[in-house]
Amino acid sequence: MEEIIERTRNIDFHHPFTPYDVQLQFMHTVYNVLEQGNGQIGILESPTGTGKSLSLICAALTWLRDHKRKTYEISIDTAANSFKDEPDWVVEQLLKRKRAEIVDLWEEREANLRKIRAKEAMMEEREKKRRKYGEGNPGKEVKDPDGDEEEWLLDDQDDDDVPKFSNLGKEEVDDSQDGDQVKVGSKALYDCIYPFLTRQQIYYTSRTHSQLTQFISELRRPAFPPSVPDNFLKSDEDREEEAVKHVPLSSRQRLCINPSVARLSSLSAINDRCSELQQSKTKDKCQFIPKADNLAQTHQFRDNVHATLPDIEDLHGLGKTLQVCPYYASRTAIPGAEVITLPYPLLLQKSARDALGIKLDGNIVIIDEAHNIMDAIANVYASEICLKDLVRARLLLQVYVKKFGKKLKGENRVMVGQVARVVDGLRAWMENALGVKADQGIVDPNALLKHKGIDQINLFKLIDYVQGSKLAYKIEGYAARIETQGGTKPGTPFSSTPVLHTLLSFLVSLSNLSSEGRIFYHKVGGKEHEDIKLSYLLLSPTHAFSSIASKARAVILAGGTMSPFNDYTAHLFPNLAPEKITTLSCGHVIPASNLCVWTLSSCHPKSHANRTEFEFSYQRRSDKSMVRELGLAILNICTAVPDGVVVFFPSYGYLDEVVGVWNEADGTHPASIWSKLQNKKTVFSEAKGGSSDDLLERYGKAILDEDPSATAARPAAGARGALLLSVVGGKMSEGINFSDRLGRCVVIVGLPYPNINSPDWKARIEYIESTTLQQLTECEAPRPRNEAVVAAKQAARDFYENACMRAVNQSIGRAIRHRNDYASIVLVDRRFGTDRIRGKLPGWIQGGLVNGSENGGLGQMMSKLSGFFRGKQ
Template identity: 85%
Template sequence: MEEIIERTRNMDFHHPFTPYDVQQQFMHTVYNVLEQGNGQVGILESPTGTGKSLSLICAALTWLRNHKKHAYEISVDTAASSFKNEPDWVVEQLLKRKRAEIVDLWEERESNLRKIRAKEAMMEERENKRRRHGERNFGREAKDDDEDDEEEQWLLDEQDDRDAPRFSDVDKEEIGDRNEGDQAKIYYTSRTHSQLTQFVSELRRPAFPPSVPDEFLKSHEDHEAEAVKHVPLSSRQRLCINPSVARLGSLSAINDRCSELQQPKSKDRCQFVPNANNLGPTHQFRDNVLATLPDIEDLHSLGKTFQVCPYYASRTAIPGAEVITLPYPLLLQKSARDALGIKLEGNIVIIDEAHNIMDAIANVYASEICLGDLIRARLLLEVYVKRFGKKLKGENRVMVGQVARVIDGLRTWMENALNIKADQGIVDPNALLKHKGIDQINLFKLIDYIQGSKLAYKIEGYAAHIESQGDAKPARPFSSTPVLHTLLSFLVSLSNLSSEGRIFYHKVGEKDHQDIKLSYLLLSPTHVFSSIALKARAVILAGGTMSPFEDYTAHLFPNLASIKITTLSCGHVIPAANLCVWTLSSRLPKSAVNRVEFEFSYQKRSNKTIIHELGLAILNICTVVPDGVVVFFPSYGYLEEVVGIWNETDSTQPTSIWDKLQNKKAVFSEVKGSSSDDLLEQYSKAILGDDALAVPTNPPTRARGALLLSVVGGKMSEGINFSDRLGRCVVIVGLPYPNINSPDWKARIEYIESTTLKRLTECETPRPHNEAIAAAKQAARDFYENACMRAVNQSIGRAIRHRNDYAAIVLVDRRFGTERIRGKLPGWIQGGLIKDSENGGLGQMMSKLSGFFRDKQQGS
């Protein structure tokens, strides 16, 4: 490790700007983890605004190009060893020829890609000229074939037809380029489509030296920088260009219909799927992808241009790619990786926004179904069997009957469960499966049949067809509630039940119209993530707020040796003087006699005195903080409760706290389920001016900026940018612990305790039983507390967004003053904490804030 660090000490990472010290530190750490390989894991925290994505790109691509150079050098050295008995001059000539072959192949490939880029640029300029002259551009669109009105299209295929090969089984080997398939690649994944698009835009900034060793290129002095080769992967829902399929709307319906249109006997075979008949357009598509650094929208456009399916054709570009971007589900599900041909062995996996990774794994494997879904599914099945029952033969007849039994059995349990007094709880899977003999059905075989026969698509498609005929309107795209696909997802979860998963019931709706929902929750991400970490050369988990780190090591890869894990918490790029962090434990200092402490625990937070004191504290903050103040509460329910009390008046307090706040700033409050975009626009315009819409319904006459009341874990707490004037102060009210009495959290706590206890008592050096029990309980408490602190840290991170930004952060709760909680804040926040602020009061804080903002305003 020391050797690697020394070798990279003065390395040029080809950053397009002059990197800050924290960026240099971040890039060196990433490079060192990748260079060590052998299953190394890096858990890296770099605050938002520090250029994390660009630093990841520069470190990873620099490593990749160096790795490729080294591979070329090894290939030449290997060739040299086979000529060891030849004279030196013969060996030198052979090696010279070998180097020239490598360079010629590289030059030919790069030259072809340069020509494609030049052609793309010329076409783009031509298009811009057309637009400037007001000309219309008629692109080539695939024609929407008339929909087949014959009901026979909904009839289930026989077994022989379902076993016919499709593109993914045969043609991809013929049309793919396998020459570069063994070269190392970087798989980059993030949570949202917009984050992936932003990453691609960052990927276009830097330029990297060629992947061929410099000494090989001595005779090619005029060589250019080698462009990065990038392939974005996504779902059919985003990439399908067949209008008759894309308009179906639901992902499951699109997947089923796409698969169906690849059957050899299908009379409407999709003309866009790559095969031996459209090799030319497929290769053009592949080469354009590798030449142009596309995002998903570009990929979709290229598919339309070459009239070839971008979902399938993008796979042909994977062998030649250096960077492959994809959303979480495509990486986290083994079935998705296999379908896309993703090989992790020897490759790099970078997971950005990785504070979401454990929740993302749970969401990918989660499923749920309501009683109302089952009732609708049974109705659809009856309609289908009434029309096609006599035509169903053999396996089709048996399996359709089994689907009906499963629906009836689950429905019986759920109808009985409506009489249970508790509104939510854990479900015994054996009790769930005992009705209607479901436990006698081979669920694995049934699931395989439903998937292979496209039963869900056929039944729901026929129902939509019948409904459209009855309405005398054009056929609807597809059922807005694909209940049979929902049932299939739940059956998959049911068949995979293990110690890592639980099923819960939850009553929803009003008493008179009550429904009940079954949901599957994966309690542990360990098995899912281990399958990735054990195969990849190295894994980087990166995020703006990864603290606290313990959960990742304890629950993603608990059996990985500590020597294989590297952690880093970067400081911020802002100067220390641009951050002021204060822990407000009480409105009065510690020495005061009648001191009321702020503690917003579930037992104490409804105390009106505490809520009143909180209102006065925020009112004072609004007096000295210019522009925008954002306050985060533990929950929507508590926010409503607080606002209600702030609106109260009495004889001693004729003017409410709410009115006083509105006289200081324009006040906005987040409402559960409402649009975050509209609220953010109103809030922004109240601060930045410029539009009449900025004024709230009852505008304050003396408002200075705006106050936004929001919720930790709400829409405003993640992904929203409160930079500069929008977030001069962020206030965190209390610690937003999850409801530990909810069935899912009870199950999580129980699972962590039992698995930790098992690990500590069954290892090579087992702990004493009592000590192991105490450690297991502490592990569960840490996981529970860390979930709370990750949410807090995400909210805190909304404020400082770039080097010249500045803000104050106020943590309102005495518990923020404890060493345990303070230690779980990000390093850069800990560095900005005012020493002993938890012992001061509102007066001392006001003095500090006044001086902080006065200095900033004078400095500007």
């Protein structure tokens, strides 16, 4: 790491504040990974509260602007070499003219964007005055077209279903998804941008829309120098800041401004209806799609995007103002953007990237909150369908065929019949499976497809037909029309639930079955309303992620809790050379005195003759005496710790079990542990499916000495703060900040291992063992079979254990949120004292561990905690 910092020591990252040492270390590492390029991977951990997002922005954009300047300098050097036979004064004049051309174009573009920003600021000020004086005109209403029954009739398949837009230029950009096209002339796209089309761009992705919004607000903080070299500029006055060009991408669901589309209930229905309104035979075409007669508005949209650093809401509002589709118009801003933000699914799925015109070749990919990345990939490719969905789908098909059957001709009639056969076949298999004794298991795809002769149907052709004809949208749309006209109550078979879109997603999974995926069945619901669900699970993210890693110049995986690291290298980049992977685990910005981490292995010290160790394994966790000792430990913690204490349990079921034991009266102590806890602090408990926002609000009020809700258990007079009982992997374990008084102590009870006996985890373990064994025995230097088997089993065990520890680390990370924060962390389980488990904790947690705490008992811990908090008063 010292070599990295030395190599880039003099770089100004343009951080808006004075960066901490850990931030400098983080930025130097990011810059170095991007500078090396050539498929480099950076896996970087920087605790929440250390300014990770801002550090990513400053490092990446500093590198990008540096790289642009170097590119211009190289172009001048190349030009000079081509004129080497000319006199020096001729060469110098030519190069001077070339530099001036570059600067003139750059100045023209920047001046144009400054005018737009000034106009935007003036309009915002005017709008504020209008609101102040109660003025302002309501937005123009767009008529919602009333379709008739012909809207739901399938087009004859002999017709050309590809939408046609006016040819606006010799070259065209084609962005298509499910058969829809939008074409915009290249000249229209590139005027006032060329030659500043960014050769390298930064694609930044995160898990949620709110996280992307927070990133964009951080993107507005720093200022960066121009992207042209200083020696190209005409005067010092030209060396002003150059605004970052940013475009946020999102789905139609968030960006559509057409009322007849936006009102639909599901993303799949919105996508199909949007495509439908672009078809050549549709009477009421969407008026907002970029085309020849709204080209000026499309250009204005693009330039406004480049000028204003917008978020998704800004794009939606801009589209409504200019009366042009934000979803399609935002694509015109991609070529001139430096930073493109987008949610996980739009980056991780190749079909989504292709639809948006995203080209990763040679570009930078930054994945934030990357501890979720493997689960995110699995979720993108996952699909499921229930028996009740199939029953509803069959009824919708019957209703549709009854109305339009005589009008269906040729391929339409055949394909609708094949969809019905697939529904019947899957339904027959699932009805048979309801009689199987096991509640869950792995499905043999060959057996599944044999029912009703599904295996005789070309699923690839059927999927293409359903997507191209918009069959799912037409059938469900017609059913919804009947429901609306007939006043049918919600919950009837004519529900707007997109069951045929669900079926289509599952058929795509069926057609893409490989060694990396499995299908499972799972019985759901009670005996009276029993249902069964089929689900597809991607077992390995390697192949899905390789299309990103193999194309990008560099990929940065960043997160607050990335530990343990080896899963990413083993399962995302298994074939990448070690020298292409850089890892970093940053320390925290807090001083060491602000963190106290204790491993509580037992209530008694190691020397005690009757020492009973805490071990909340599946086999031992129901031991009532151990659960009572846990309650006494937490009761003592609540005595020593002021304000908020958050306790994380392995599961909701175990949390309920523990509370049940704590409510029991002990023969020697008439008052239950539960009542004693209530006397110490206001007690709150997370419920599965409950509202996290409401619970957090009531918890916060109790700590801040406001009147807590009547639903909370109130403490006796003199008690301090509140106790929150939560679940690892639940709503409180990620995305919720227990900063300052809300989280003075985080307690982790046990290790939340996934259920290894569940079919999906059995399949994962089996897959990792088999693929690892194959790799070790078929490589250039194969291992002996017995050694390879042992190594394969260890690889599967590590994956299983790492999944547990990532969840633990996320829960731990809820406490410390900024430099002046302080907290204690108590790890209750003897296994936290082993080197193997400790090695999988984040570096900053390991640094805060009290040496030998696993051998101490409750008394020593209480002394340590009391002293820690006394020092903070």
